Amino acid sequence: MEFELSDEERAFQEAARRFGDRVLRTHERTIDSEGRIPPEVLSSMAELGLLAMPVPEAYGGMGATAVLTEIAAEEIGRGDLSMATAVFFLLEAGWGWLLSRHGTEDAKREILPPVCAGKAFLGIATTEPTGGSDLAAMRTRSRRDGAEFVLHGEKSFVSGVEEAKLLGGGHLTLSKSEESGFNFLYVPTRTPGISTQRFQNMGRMGISTGGLTYADARVPARYLLGTEGRGFELALEGFTVARTFVSAACVGAAERALETGMAYIRERTAFGQPLGKFEGIQFELVDLWTQVEAVKWQCRRAAWLLDAYTLKGDVSHRSEVERAVASVKLTAPPIAFECIKRVMMWFGAAGYTKDAGLELGLRGIMSYLVGAEGGLNIMRLILGRELLGREFLAYK
Ligand SMILES: Cc1cc2nc3c(=O)[nH]c(=O)nc-3n(C[C@H](O)[C@H](O)[C@H](O)COP(=O)(O)OP(=O)(O)OC[C@H]3O[C@@H](n4cnc5c(N)ncnc54)[C@H](O)[C@@H]3O)c2cc1C
Structure with missing residues (x-):
């Protein structure tokens, strides 16, 4: 079993992190206030190959693995905490991949190249x-x-x-x-x-x-994707892929929140010492970090399973894949929300201001708690079905 990234994967991760730090962080406040991702951000993403990454090169993508796409999703979620860029990224990646897999040749040649170039949505x-x-x-x-x-x-x-x-x-x-x-x-x-x-x-x-x-x-x-009548099954296949990238973006957001919080509690003092020296705060950090670390590896494994089976059209491990993806979509958004909320509290009153740069993350992650890419209870229904069997589904 190999946990290390390859040299290529590491280089790509570093490039995506640089993009997140230099471009997305610079723009995230205006992305949030102006209600759009600036065209220059989208063209930079296209140049780096960050749009619709798993789409094969023949249709303008980079034919990336799910693992590499998951790594990039983490960096995008870390770079733009508002989640807007992450949503753009994962929609193109997940649904672009599905179209490349099940679309007609004419549709793929017509639709995907402009999507990969950031010139169509x-x-x-x-x-x-x-x-x-x-x-x-x-x-x-x-x-x-x-x-x-x-x-x-x-x-x-x-x-x-x-x-x-x-x-x-x-x-x-x-x-x-x-x-x-x-x-x-x-x-x-x-x-x-x-x-x-x-x-x-x-x-x-x-x-x-x-x-x-x-x-x-x-x-x-x-x-038409696939053949007439197969739409439901294909949509679920797309959700399985897209949900992995949603979860990765939440992991990135959670890590960024904790890093922001750690920098703050090292410096901010109360009762004559840094906040980070109080066990009440330090233990909270440790508990959150441990959960984020667990979800991060759960997410990486889900992506690995996609590469091993789903992206190859192999349905032999369907249940294992479904369990891995539903469990990570169930856990990643709530832990990201909790990290941002807790760090806001470490900031005290300052956490309630826009200057702290955290509230946009709370508002963004909330979309995944209310339902985007499937509500948490729907993940629980999928897991219940996979653990107990279809006859235990509460609905038909
Ligand atoms: C910001 C945002 C962006 C979105 N983008 C898209 C998009 O691009 N495309 C798209 O098609 N949709 C999109 N959605 C919609 C999303 O897919 C839905 O919100 C989601 O599927 C839930 O549907 P609903 O909101 O109608 O809630 P409902 O289906 O009405 O469910 C309401 C609540 O009840 C829970 N619930 C439902 N059934 C059960 C049950 N059997 N047992 C227990 N609890 C249950 C749900 O989890 C949810 O919490 C987006 C949503 C948001 C918030």
């Missing part, structure tokens, strides 16, 4: 106003009409709605067909018949979240 649209956890109950309909699919319905809380409109691009969209079951289609946002709405979020302000309404929107049949 690619996201995922599954959630609807009536719910996101119970995907099977979704109402958006698609029907085949010759060389096209026609969509009717509504999606909500979708990340990147504005970016896809402004930059170009769209979302892998799950819909139901009366004839064949679920379809997973790439739907460009500028398609006639689509209207969008932007929601007012509390965090990760640099990437929009909004609604999409489809009024008989027509997309070419070449935009």
Whole structure:
């Protein structure tokens, strides 16, 4: 068993950390206040190969392993604590990979190169106003009409709605067909018949979240992933990959919070000595660090399993992969939230100011607690199902 990174992986990690320290940290406050990731940040990410990393080189990506992508996600989460850049990163990486795996050749050649170059956005649209956890109950309909699919319905809380409109691009969209079951289609946002709405979020302000309404929107049949009726299964495959990168970004955010906190408690004094000398604070740090370290390796292992099986299309270890990914998505966001919250408290009143640079992290990570990339209870349902068997699922 090898825990060391290879020389190439280490070099890439260092480059991603430099990018996080020099570019993302410099921009994170304006990303949060201006509600967008500046184009120069996206072009730097593209230059470093940080957009849609696992997409094969033939379609503009770098054909990165899940482990390398997970390492980069950690650095992006550490660099921009607001999580906006991490969301952009992981959507392109996870769903770009899925498109490269299951898209038609024409769709891959058309859609992926601009995504990898930061010139188009690619996201995922599954959630609807009536719910996101119970995907099977979704109402958006698609029907085949010759060389096209026609969509009717509504999606909500979708990340990147504005970016896809402004930059170009769209979302892998799950819909139901009366004839064949679920379809997973790439739907460009500028398609006639689509209207969008932007929601007012509390965090990760640099990437929009909004609604999409489809009024008989027509997309070419070449935009279908896999075959008709396989959409549900493909969406779950994409979630498995994307959730690993979400968790890695949370690990990066947690580490940054602890580093910020350690620097502070070394310097700040109370009752005649540094805060870090009080066991009440020191033990809290140690407990948090230990949990982050555990989640970090859990996350690395999940990525390793993706490389060993999922990315190769090997479903023989499906349950092991599902358990690894669901458990890390269950643990990484809460520990990141807790680290940021505790460090804010070590700062005392200063922690409650924007100058401390922590509150944007709390607001960003909260998105993963309420549901982004699947709610915590959904991770528990997946784990319960994998541990006890499908017959123990509380719903059909
Ligand atoms: C910032 C942000 C960005 C997002 N981006 C996207 C995106 O790009 N694309 C997209 O499609 N969606 C996106 N989502 C939506 C996300 O996928 C959903 O929030 C998630 O699937 C949960 O759906 P819901 O919000 O409708 O909650 P519901 O499904 O209504 O669930 C409400 C709560 O009940 C819990 N719950 C549900 N069922 C059970 C059960 N059986 N047992 C116990 N508890 C249960 C859930 O975990 C949740 O906490 C985003 C969400 C946020 C907050």
